[in-house]
Amino acid sequence: MSHNIYELFATKFADALTAPFLSVPGGLTYTYGQVDRRSACMATVLAMAGAKPGDRIVVQVDKSADAVALYFACLRGGFVYVPINTAYTPEEVGFFLGDADPAVFVYKPGRASKLQPVADLTGVPTTFTLSSKGTGSLAKAAGEISPVPAVVHRDTDDVACMVYTSGTTGRAKGAMLTHRAIATNARALHAIWRFRPGDVLLHILPIFHIHGLFVALHCAVLNASEVLFCPRFETDEVRELLRQSSVMMGVPTHYSRLLADPDFGPSDCQTIRMFTCGSAPLPNTVFNEFTARTGHTICERYGMTESGIIASNPPEGDRIAGTVGYAVPDIELRVVDDKDEPVPVDDIGNLQVRGPHVFPGYWQQDDKNAESFTADGFFRTGDVGSVAADGRLTLAGRTSDMIISGGYNVYPKEVEILLDELPGVSESAVVGLPHPDLGEAITAFVVAEPHVTDDDLAQALDQSLAAFKQPKHYVFVTALPRNAMGKVQKTQFRVTHADLFTADSI
Ligand code: MLC
Numbered sequence: 001m002s003h004n005i006y007e008l009f010a011t012k013f014a015d016a017l018t019a020p021f022l023s024v025p026g027g028l029t030y031t032y033g034q035v036d037r038r039s040a041c042m043a044t045v046l047a048m049a050g051a052k053p054g055d056r057i058v059v060q061v062d063k064s065a066d067a068v069a070l071y072f073a074c075l076r077g078g079f080v081y082v083p084i085n086t087a088y089t090p091e092e093v094g095f096f097l098g099d100a101d102p103a104v105f106v107y108k109p110g111r112a113s114k115l116q117p118v119a120d121l122t123g124v125p126t127t128f129t130l131s132s133k134g135t136g137s138l139a140k141a142a143g144e145i146s147p148v149p150a151v152v153h154r155d156t157d158d159v160a161c162m163v164y165t166s167g168t169t170g171r172a173k174g175a176m177l178t179h180r181a182i183a184t185n186a187r188a189l190h191a192i193w194r195f196r197p198g199d200v201l202l203h204i205l206p207i208f209h210i211h212g213l214f215v216a217l218h219c220a221v222l223n224a225s226e227v228l229f230c231p232r233f234e235t236d237e238v239r240e241l242l243r244q245s246s247v248m249m250g251v252p253t254h255y256s257r258l259l260a261d262p263d264f265g266p267s268d269c270q271t272i273r274m275f276t277c278g279s280a281p282l283p284n285t286v287f288n289e290f291t292a293r294t295g296h297t298i299c300e301r302y303g304m305t306e307s308g309i310i311a312s313n314p315p316e317g318d319r320i321a322g323t324v325g326y327a328v329p330d331i332e333l334r335v336v337d338d339k340d341e342p343v344p345v346d347d348i349g350n351l352q353v354r355g356p357h358v359f360p361g362y363w364q365q366d367d368k369n370a371e372s373f374t375a376d377g378f379f380r381t382g383d384v385g386s387v388a389a390d391g392r393l394t395l396a397g398r399t400s401d402m403i404i405s406g407g408y409n410v411y412p413k414e415v416e417i418l419l420d421e422l423p424g425v426s427e428s429a430v431v432g433l434p435h436p437d438l439g440e441a442i443t444a445f446v447v448a449e450p451h452v453t454d455d456d457l458a459q460a461l462d463q464s465l466a467a468f469k470q471p472k473h474y475v476f477v478t479a480l481p482r483n484a485m486g487k488v489q490k491t492q493f494r495v496t497h498a499d500l501f502t503a504d505s506i
């Protein structure tokens, strides 16, 4: 029996081939049958181009119906889908191509002059763009051939997708996600969030991370639901589309942006049965104000690329601000001390997870994999929290100094390495400071010669670092605070500059 997750999808939407799947606001609506056929065509083109099951296909394209068809094409062809953030610079893309060693790279048509040389340099055998016309267009080639409709046989442990997560050493690691892991989490979420006939999902997330690609899209596909597929988050448009939706999934920034519109209120939310939130901590103030303004309690959940969603507040029953609810089915969650010994109920410790949702390891990272799992197979999440007697999980932070800005993870080390290499800079410390819109904003504290300006630094980083990772503010200091061991005390900056971005000061 094949365990290709695409078989599961196809079974679920078999009776809905003429039903709407992806409705692009102000654009076309694509049915399940159309996207299914399109994916078969694309899978055929990829196979004809030489891609074999197990080969990686790196994809950096805008959010569109064809991008979803390409994702499905990779699943059904048994290729490993490797999505990357559209904000990454050519230099960053070069790293991913070198690391993933893909058979095919698909990129945005407008970026050919920058990305084709990177693909050539890293030895990628085949590239395509995802435009509707022109040479080298996957979409055009797909429109011109007869598809092979077969779905390639896959075992449960075969890798379906590889999703890069930021690395503590400043370099991203490819989390290998198996057909079993993805399918188990999709089924669990579809069940616990009580997806039902008639649900319409408002999809406002990017599709190069698991939140938009798996959590949101898979629940809808398993339900054969219509998806209102927004290329980006615009408050006015989202308010309009909320009135046609029953479920919205977002990051905290989406909710605070809705609240920032004084006209947003209950009349926008009459058809909604559930708002979910995750990827970053949902501030209690946002949770409470949202309830006061709309009557809805946001269902906060907690997850990560390596394991899918780990815990969720209940769809019915108490959704409590500041907590992320209960472990989802099939996830074993434990809280341990630094010796991996379980801590008592309500005590804060390191969170570890085990079960079929959890990934088998990072691509070509044996050392990292050895330290990421315990001897009894639990994955060390890097998050810290406590579990109450009734099983409810409350997060308390992270063991690393990772920053989450608007739902995107940024490792300070990656930014610091680049800053420290710049002429006139002797050292730097990058921290996340509270920000009313983004949750945390990247801030760089820099020790530099007097002639160095923040514009110099910003311009230099722009070449090599995606914009969302670039500091929103530079603070020049004469020295970095260090403890007796010589370790930089970033906490001091977090205290002294805590209100740098708060509403009153910007
Ligand atoms: C955009 N910018 C950001 C940013 N997003 N800067 C810091 N942090 C961010 N998150 C910058 C751009 O680079 C640009 O800079 C300027 O802001 C405007 O860009 P934009 O594209 O217009 O931004 P906007 O559309 O407003 O995007 C904000 C956002 C977006 C919140 C809608 O960041 C977003 O979609 N976040 C969701 C991330 C997500 O899906 N995470 C899930 C990870 S999976 P400039 O300088 O060019 O003007 C995961 C597991 C789990 O965590 O549990 O789900």
Ligand code: AMP
Binding pocket: 165, 166, 209, 277, 278, 279, 280, 281, 282, 300, 301, 302, 303, 304, 305, 306, 324, 381, 382, 383, 395, 398, 404, 409
């Ligand atoms: P990623 O590596 O992009 O998958 O991000 C996963 C990380 O996001 C987790 O390890 C958490 O630190 C964080 N995260 C996800 N959901 C939440 C949440 N609800 N509250 C706080 N942090 C969260």
